[in-house]
Amino acid sequence: MSNDPKPASRSAQKVLSEEFFLSRSKILDLAATLDRLDRAEGSVDELQQRQLLIQGIEILLDKNPDKAKRVQLLMSRPYDPDWRKNYGLH
Amino acid sequence: MDYIDPHIHMVSRTTDDYETLARMGCVAMSEPAFWAGFDRGSVESFRDYFRQLTQFEPKRAAQFGIQHYTWLCINAKEAENVSLSREVIAMIPEFLNESNVLGIGEIGLNKNTKNESTIFLEHVDLAVRYNQQILIHTPHLEDKFQGTKMIVDMLVHDTRVDRSRVLVDHVEEHTIQEVLDQGFWAGMTLYPVTKCTPARAADMIERFGPERLMANSAGDWGPSKPTAIPDLIMELKRRGHSRELIRRVVYENPCKFFSQSKNFKAPLGSS
Numbered sequence: 001m002s003n004d005p006k007p008a009s010r011s012a013q014k015v016l017s018e019e020f021f022l023s024r025s026k027i028l029d030l031a032a033t034l035d036r037l038d039r040a041e042g043s044v045d046e047l048q049q050r051q052l053l054i055q056g057i058e059i060l061l062d063k064n065p066d067k068a069k070r071v072q073l074l075m076s077r078p079y080d081p082d083w084r085k086n087y088g089l090h
Numbered sequence: 091m092d093y094i095d096p097h098i099h100m101v102s103r104t105t106d107d108y109e110t111l112a113r114m115g116c117v118a119m120s121e122p123a124f125w126a127g128f129d130r131g132s133v134e135s136f137r138d139y140f141r142q143l144t145q146f147e148p149k150r151a152a153q154f155g156i157q158h159y160t161w162l163c164i165n166a167k168e169a170e171n172v173s174l175s176r177e178v179i180a181m182i183p184e185f186l187n188e189s190n191v192l193g194i195g196e197i198g199l200n201k202n203t204k205n206e207s208t209i210f211l212e213h214v215d216l217a218v219r220y221n222q223q224i225l226i227h228t229p230h231l232e233d234k235f236q237g238t239k240m241i242v243d244m245l246v247h248d249t250r251v252d253r254s255r256v257l258v259d260h261v262e263e264h265t266i267q268e269v270l271d272q273g274f275w276a277g278m279t280l281y282p283v284t285k286c287t288p289a290r291a292a293d294m295i296e297r298f299g300p301e302r303l304m305a306n307s308a309g310d311w312g313p314s315k316p317t318a319i320p321d322l323i324m325e326l327k328r329r330g331h332s333r334e335l336i337r338r339v340v341y342e343n344p345c346k347f348f349s350q351s352k353n354f355k356a357p358l359g360s361s
């Protein structure tokens with residue numbers, strides 16, 4: 001295990017400069033999608049999918065780590081440890 | 091760079107794709123049995139499919155110097171039909187001695203139902219009885235977290251299962267840790283849009299290290315890219331990772347995992 005090849009590390013500044021334009025374009029895509037939603041007829045404010053998008057964006061803005069994992073969990077059905085019993089499986 | 095794609099559905103790809111993959115460095119691949127896009131009507135339909143996987147595809151791959159291996163099962167989507175599933179499971183041993191079979195797969199869950207779980211357990215039992223390795227499909231999107239935990243729960247519960255001979259595929263940020271912590275191998279499936287991108291796969295390699303981790307393209311009939319592993323190699327190179335690390339993930343790890351099957355021969359000789 002100790003002789004595993006180690007991943008290289010990049011400085012925060014390098015990551016930022018290398019990823020900036022791609023991130024910028026993704027933010028624009030999301031902004032334009034929300035604009036499109038606003039222009040469309042009818043309201044979706046009450047729908048769960050709309051709320052999930054808002055909650056996902058809130059995760060991006062908070063100060064905590066593991067954002068990708070937390071967005072994934074937000075979009076996931078919960079796990080019930082008693083599932084076997086509920087299904088009558090042994 | 092020479093690489094192995096451990097999970098690619100070549101029945102849905104053209105012969106030109108085989109040629110492209112060979113040009114890009116693919117030296118071996120493994121193709122788990124999966125859903126055909128429609129539910130098959132009878133066990134005979136699966137028998138023909140298994141002939142395609144064990145006899146036809148290896149020849150098509152060999153034309154381009156690629157080794158083709160396969161895994162057999164009835165997939166989770168069709169497992170909803172329990173009686174058909176049992177007929178298929180009873181027929182699979184007919185093919186287990188074919189020279190390119192690595193084990194049972196891709197078994198797993200789709201919508202995490204009771205029928206899917208029942209058939210999953212029966213496949214695991216088949217694998218154990220015939221001393222076969224297992225390749226696992228975990229569900230997509232909102233079902234992945236729940237389904238992966240159910241699968242891990244079932245595998246851990248069966249004390250006969252050797253975890254080092256089980257590959258759990260389609261792991262993402264919220265499932266990878268548990269799969270690795272429990273001693274299984276993990277596969278990241280690179281999909282252009284809906285699943286894991288090469289950049290996110292590179293992130294997981296950086297966070298978890300290369301041990302028991304591999305990447306695949308799925309390359310099925312949906313929107314997918316059979317050359318996704320070369321994309322990951324490019325991303326890792328761009329980030330400054332060593333050749334040694336990259337090769338470990340895209341070549342040595344699949345070799346090490348597959349070598350636990352008697353039918354596997356390392357494509358570049360033993361290292």
Ligand SMILES: [Zn+2]
Nearest residue numbers: 122124196308
């Ligand atoms: Zn698959």
